[in-house]
Amino acid sequence: MPELRFYPLDIHYSVREGKPIIYLFGRSAEDGSRVWVHDHSFAPYFYIIPKAVPAGELAKELAEFSQDRAGRAVKFTRLLAEKKTLGADAVSAVKAYTEVPGDVPLLRSSVRGLPHVSEVLEADILFVKRYLIDKGITPFTLCSAQGTWNKSDLDIPVFDAEEVREAGTDIIPTLRILSLDIETYSPFGTRIEPEKNPIIMAALTGNGFSKVITWKRFKTSKDYIEFVDGELELLEKLKNYIIEFSPDILCGYNSDAFDLPYIKTRAEKYKLDFAVGLDSSSLLIGRGRYVTTSIAGILHLDVFRFIIATMRTSLDVPSYDLNSVSLELLGKGKADADLEDLPKTWDNHPELLEPYCEYNLQDALLTHELLVKLLPNIKELVKLVGTDPFDTARMSYSQLVEWYLIRKAHHAGILVPNKPHHDDITDRREHTYEGAFVFEPTPGLFSNIVVFDFRSLYPSIISAHNISPETVNCPCCKDTAEKIEEKSGESLWFCTKKQGFIASVIGEIILQREAVRDQMKKLPEPSKVLHARQMALKTLANSMYGYMGFFAARWYSLECARAIAALGRQYIQHLISQAEKEGFRVLYSDTDSIFITLEDKPKEAVNAFIAAVNKTLPQIMSLKSEGFYTKGLFVATKEDKKDMSGAKKKYALLSQNGKITIKGFETIRRNWSPIAREVQSTVISMLLTKNDPDAAFSYVKEIIARMRRHEIPLEQAIILTQLQKEIGAYDSIGPHVAVARRLRDRGKKVGPGSIIKYVIISGTEKIRDRARLP
Template identity: 30%
Template sequence: MTEVVFTVLDSSYEVVGKEPQVIIWGIAENGERVVLIDRSFRPYFYALLAPGADPKQVAQRIRALSRPKSPIIGVEDDKRKYFGRPRRVLRIRTVLPEAVREYRELVKNVDGVEDVLEADIRFAMRYLIDHDLFPFTWYRVEAEPLENKMGFRVDKVYLVKSRPEPLYGEALAPTKLPDLRILAFDIEVYSKQGSPRPERDPVIVIAVKTDDGDEVLFIAEGKDDRKPIREFVEYVKRYDPDIIVGYNNNHFDWPYLLRRARILGIKLDVTRRVGAEPTTSVHGHVSVPGRLNVDLYDYAEEMPEIKIKSLEEVAEYLGVMKKSERVIINWWEIPDYWDDPKKRPLLLQYARDDVRATYGLAEKILPFAIQLSYVTGLPLDQVGAMSVGFRLEWYLIRAAFKMKELVPNRVERPEETYRGAIVLEPLRGVHENIAVLDFSSMYPNIMIKYNVGPDTLVRPGEECGECGCWEAPEVKHRFRRCPPGFFKTVLERLLELRKRVRAEMKKYPPDSPEYRLLDERQKALKVLANASYGYMGWSGARWYCRECAEAVTAWGRHLIRTAINIARKLGLKVIYGDTDSLFVTYDPEKVEKFIKIIEEELGFEIKLEKVYKRVFFTEAKKRYAGLLEDGRIDIVGFEAVRGDWCELAKEVQTKVVEIVLKTSDVNKAVEYVRKIVKELEEGKVPIEKLVIWKTLSKRLEEYTTEAPHVVAAKRMLSAGYRVSPGDKIGYVIVKGGGRISQRAWPYFMVKDPSQIDVTYYVDHQIIPAALRILGYFGITEKKLKASATGQKTLFDFLAKKSK
C-alpha cells in the first residue's frame, strides 16, 4: 500500500471480467504519468416515487426485474429534493453501466414510480461527481501498485483503496499545474479535385510542434503518404503528450487521418491505451484515450469580435503571428506548390507557419480552457466542444449532488419565444467623449435578488407562503422570497467564489504565473454565471423554465429604464442602451455619482467599462463604431460578415471605418474607396480577394432555384469534382450576359483577372460595403464613383449638428 498524490486529467471505464472498473488518467506529484483503477464503484439511478406509494412494495417490484447478466444489487430508500420540494426516491444499483438503459425503461413502468431520474449521466462522469473529483486538481489516495499488464502507456498503474481526498481542501490559492507535455499538429492534403477526400487524396505533410521547442515535418514521398502517417504515430508515442492541440482537428485533421490510415492499412495507435485509436464521441469531439485532445477552433468560435475564423486571422488578432510575416497558401493551390520543386519549399514553410500559429494559439487559449475544465469539472477535451449551456449544466449537476437535489431529465420540447432585453433606439449621429457603463453580472444578480428559479416559481393556484413573493414587472410571474432557491444558492456561490478569486489575485504580481492562473479562473467563473439566465430559457435545458427567463428580462428592462431616468436627472445625456449597458456623455463627476446611486439605491453594481473619444451610430440598433482612448477601434454590427461578401469588401469596410474615426476626414475615406475601385478596374486585385464563399446546405438536386454557389458547384461536378452537402463553394462572377448566378464560376477555374466582372464587384460588393458607413455622412454611390468634389469633414458635420 502506498499514498499517491496525483492530479486528474481524464476518466473512462472498462468492463473486465463482468466487472466495471473506473480508469483515472493522471499525473503524479513526481511527474510520472499514472493510471488509477477503482473497481468498487457501481452504476445507479433513481426512481421517483409517486405520492402515497409504499417504498417497500415498490422496491420489491423493482428487485423482481433483476437480470442475471447485470443483476440489481441494491434498492435503497432515500430522501432527496426535486425542484426544491422533499421527495421519496429509491436508489437502484446494478453492475454493468450499459444495463442502466435497460432497467430505466423497465422501472418507468413499475406501479408506484412517477419517473426515473439520473439514468443518463455517464458512468465515468458519475464517478467524478460522486467523488468530488475535478480535473487539474491535486488529490491523495491510498493505492496498491499493480503490474501493468493491461496495455497502459504510463509509468505506473495503481488500484485505488481509499476515497481520494483533495490535497489543498477548497483553497483558492492557485494549485500548481503539473508540467504538461503539449503537442500541436496540422496536416496538409493534396487535392486537385475540390474538397479533399481521404479515399482519394493523400496527406502530404504532417507538421508537429511541441512544448520543448521541437518542430518536425513528416513529408510524403510523392503521393505516397504511408511514411508520414507512420512517422507521426511513432513520434506521438515517443513524445507521449498529455495534451494534443489542433485547429479544427475535431472536424478535419483527426477524421481525415483516421479514414486515410484505415484505407492504407495503418493503425493510428497514438493513444495511451495500446491498440486503441482516437474515436469521435457523442459530443462531437475526438477522444484520444489517456490524452486530452483540444480543438482550438471551438474557442475561436466563441470570440464574436473575430469575424473570420481562419487560423491566420485568429492568430493575427490574438497577437500570435502576423499575416504579413507568414506564408499563406490557399488550400486549392497546394497541389501546384507540391508538384513544382521550386515552390515546394514555400509549401513546407506554410506548414511550419500553420503549426507554429496553432501552438501559439494554444499558449493563449489553454490557460483559460484548463480553468474552465477545473471550474466545471468537465475533462479538457470535452469542455471546449460543449456549448456554454452544457458547461453550466454540468456545473449545476455537481451542485445538485452536493445539495441532495435530483437532476431533472432532459426533455425534448419546442422552442418558445419571449420578450428579450431592452435595446434603445440610438441617437443617430457622431458623438464625442462617450462613456460606456456596464452592469456587472446583471442577470445573475437579478436571479439572486428575486430568488428566481423553477423551484421558487409560484404557479397558478399555488400560494406564496409565509415569506411572500417577488412579482416581476410586466409579465407578473411570482417567485417565493424564501427559502433560497437552487439557482440563487448556486449563483451566490459562483459570484462569491469569483469575488474571492479576484481578491486572491491581488496578492500576486500581474506578471506572475499565479496571477495569470487566477485571472483565467475568474474569467471561467464569470462565463458560467452569465450563462445562467440564457440557460433557463434554452429548450434543451434540464432545468428549463420559460417563465423564469421571461421574468429576468422583465426585471432587466425595468432596471435599465430606472437607470436611464437617474442618468437624465443627473444631466447625463443617454446616447444608447443595450441589454446591460448604457452609453452616456462622459462627465467624470456625474458618472461617479450615477454609479454610487445605482449601487446604493438599486443594489446593483455598475462600472465604467470604456470611454470612446468618438463614436457614431446610424438609426439601426446594435450598429455603431467607436474610437477608444488608446487608439483602438470598436466596430459593432457594421461588418460585412455574410458569406456573400468577398474579402475585398470586408477590407474596404474596415478601412473606411478606421479612416473616418481616426482622421475625421470623410474625403480621405472616399478617396480610398475610389483608389480600390481603380485598382479593381485595372486588374491589380488578386482573384483570391474576390472569392465569395457559400456552403451547400443540401444536395444539388434538391435546390429549386439556381443560386450562384449552386451554379458554381454544378460546374465543379461537370469537371469531375465531387461536391456534397456541407462543402464550402468558392466562386467569382465573370463577365458576360444573363443573370449573375449564371456567371458564377469556381474560383480555381478562372485564371485570367480580365475575365472578372469588375462592374459587379464595384456595384454589389465594394460600394455597398463602403456606403454602410459613408452613407450616413451624405456620401452617395454617385459621389464614390465620381471625381473628388469637396465633401465636408467629420468636424464640419459635428459643428453643423451642434448648432
C-alpha cells in the first residue's frame, strides 16, 4: 500500500455520502509539493455515564435508541464500555459513536433524559480538535499516511488515507508566507463601509515577491507598482497572484476583521468568486464572538489577533497598532504618509499617490517580518496544545490552558468536564476572592535597590501543594493535611496521598521549562526555537492559576483559586518579614516580588539572604534576584501631603548599566499626547540619572511656557482615543466623545472602533468643552 509522508498545515472536515472525512492540507516531505489527504478512518463520539446500571447494560439499551431528523433515523453506530477517571473517582463509561458530527448534539440532548443516564461528557469537543487529540497529530510535524492516490479535478493531488499517524518530531523546514494589506477609500473619522467604499490599493509580499496593485495611474519608477483599469481588475489580479504564489500561510494585520472580509464584500459586489482555497472555495467568514476568516488549504494567520490574544502582556507599547508593535519588535515602523489625506489625493492629485503605495507595501512588509519573527512562538504553542494553527494563534490564555489540559486528560484516561452552562457562568461571576498582597510603597527617590521574586510563584504553589479540583478538601486527608485558614472561618486542604491532575500537569511544565532553559545556557548562540518553547511553557504555567478561577473554565474551582491566592500572600508576607529581620528596608511588594534597599549592607548579603529563604521553601519553589538598581522612583497617589500614599504598580528603576524600566506611567499610553508622554519620560530620566528634582521642575516649567507661547508643534499636542461604544451609549462625556459628537453632527459616520483625534485648547471651561479637532 502506498505511503505518503507529509507535513499537515491546515485541517478541516466535510461529510460526503453520509460519512465524515478529515481534510489535511499540507506539503509532501519528499518534494515539497502540495498534497490533500482525505482521512476516512475517524468517527465522532462522546461519553455517557450510566446511572444504577453497569456500562455494558446501558450500552445494550442505547443500541436500540434512535431519533428522527427529517426522515432519517439518527442512532449510535458503535457503543463500547470503558474504564475512565472522572474527578477523583474511577468510573465505567459508554463510548458512544455516531455516524456524522452533526448527530452528536441531537443524541447528546436526547439521551440526557434517559433514566439510566447520569451524565453526558465530551460531546462539546469539536470534531477536528477531537481528531488531532486522539490521533496525536501535530500540525507542522511530519506525518505518515497509508492509502491510495485518487484522481482530482483540482490542481492539488488527493491521497485517500486508511490510516494517518505522526511519524516523528521533524518540523516542516520552510514555509511559503504571503503577506496582504489593503488601502480603502475611507475618509478619516468615518466608519468603515465596505459596501460603499472601494479598495484602491492592495499590497502583497513574500519570498522575494512584492506587488502593489492600484487603479489610478501616475508616473513612477517603482517596478512593484502595477496599474489596472478599476477595482474589479484589482480584485481579479489579487486573486490570481494569491493562487499563483500558492502560499502555505497568508497573513495580515487585523485581516480577520478588516482586509479579508472587505475583499470578500467588494468581490461580491462585482459577482466575483474570490475562490483562492485549494478546493476552489472562497473566503469563509466566521462571525462568533470575533470575526475570523479562513481559507481551505491556506493557513490564514492574523498577526494582530495573535498579539492581542497571547503577547499583549509582554509588550510595552502605547497601543497594539502595526506601527507600535513593529517599533517594539522589529525596531522600525510604518512609512510616512498621512492616510487622512488619501481620499482627497486619490480624487484630486493622483500624481501624489506614490508615497501611499510605499506605505501600503511597507505595511505588508512589516506584517510579513512580524509573522516570521513570531512563527516559532506559534509553532511551539501548536506543539504543546495540539490544536490546529488557525485556532491556536487566536486562543486566549485560558483557551490555551484548557486545550492543553484536554489533550493531557485524554492520554491519562481522564474524562473532560463539560463547558459550564449560562446559569453556571452567571453564578460563578458573582463569586470573587481576595487577590495578591501588595505592600504599599513609600513615595520618593531611593538608591541601591534589589528586586527579588519567586520563580513562577503560582505554578510552583499549585505543584508543591498538590492543588487540583479533585484534591481539594478530600475526606481521606481531613485530619492530617495542612490547613489553609480563610477569613471566613473556612478551612481548605489538599490531598497528600494521590497526586492531582492539574498539579501533575503543571509540575511537568515547570520541569520541561527548566530543562529547556538549561539547554539554552549550553548553546554558544541563542536559539529562537528554544526561546519560543520556554515562552510557550511559561505562558501555560503562569495562566493555570487564573484559569481555575475563570468563570468559563471546564476545570473551574473557586476553592483552588482562593487557596493559591492565600498561599501566595502567605509566602510574600513571610518573605517581607524575613527581609526586615535581616535588616533590609522593604520599599514595595507586589504579588510575587519585593523591592528592598541594601542600606549599609554589602551586595554579598543578598546571596546569603536568598540561600536562607530557599532552605525554607518547598523543593520546586525558589527565590531569585531580578537585579540591582542604582535608583528607584515611587510616586504618590494623592496631592494631600498630610496623607501621601504610594501608588501601586507604578514605579521607575535605573539599572546598573543605565537602562530605565518604567511601569504604570503614561509614557506608553495612546490617549496621552506625544508631548505629555515625552515630558513624563524626560522627567523620570532626569530624576533617576541626575538626581536633580530642581532641574526636572525647571524643564517642566519651560515646556509649559513654550506651550503657552505656541512654540510646540500642533501634532505634538494631538491626543488619539478610540470610541469603545456608540456615542449615545456613553453616560460620562469625555473630550473624545464630545469631539465625536461634533463629527457626527457634521455628517461624519463615527462609531465603535473609530479613532478620535483632538487637541485641548486653553480656557476655563470643562476639558470636554475645550476639545477641538486639530
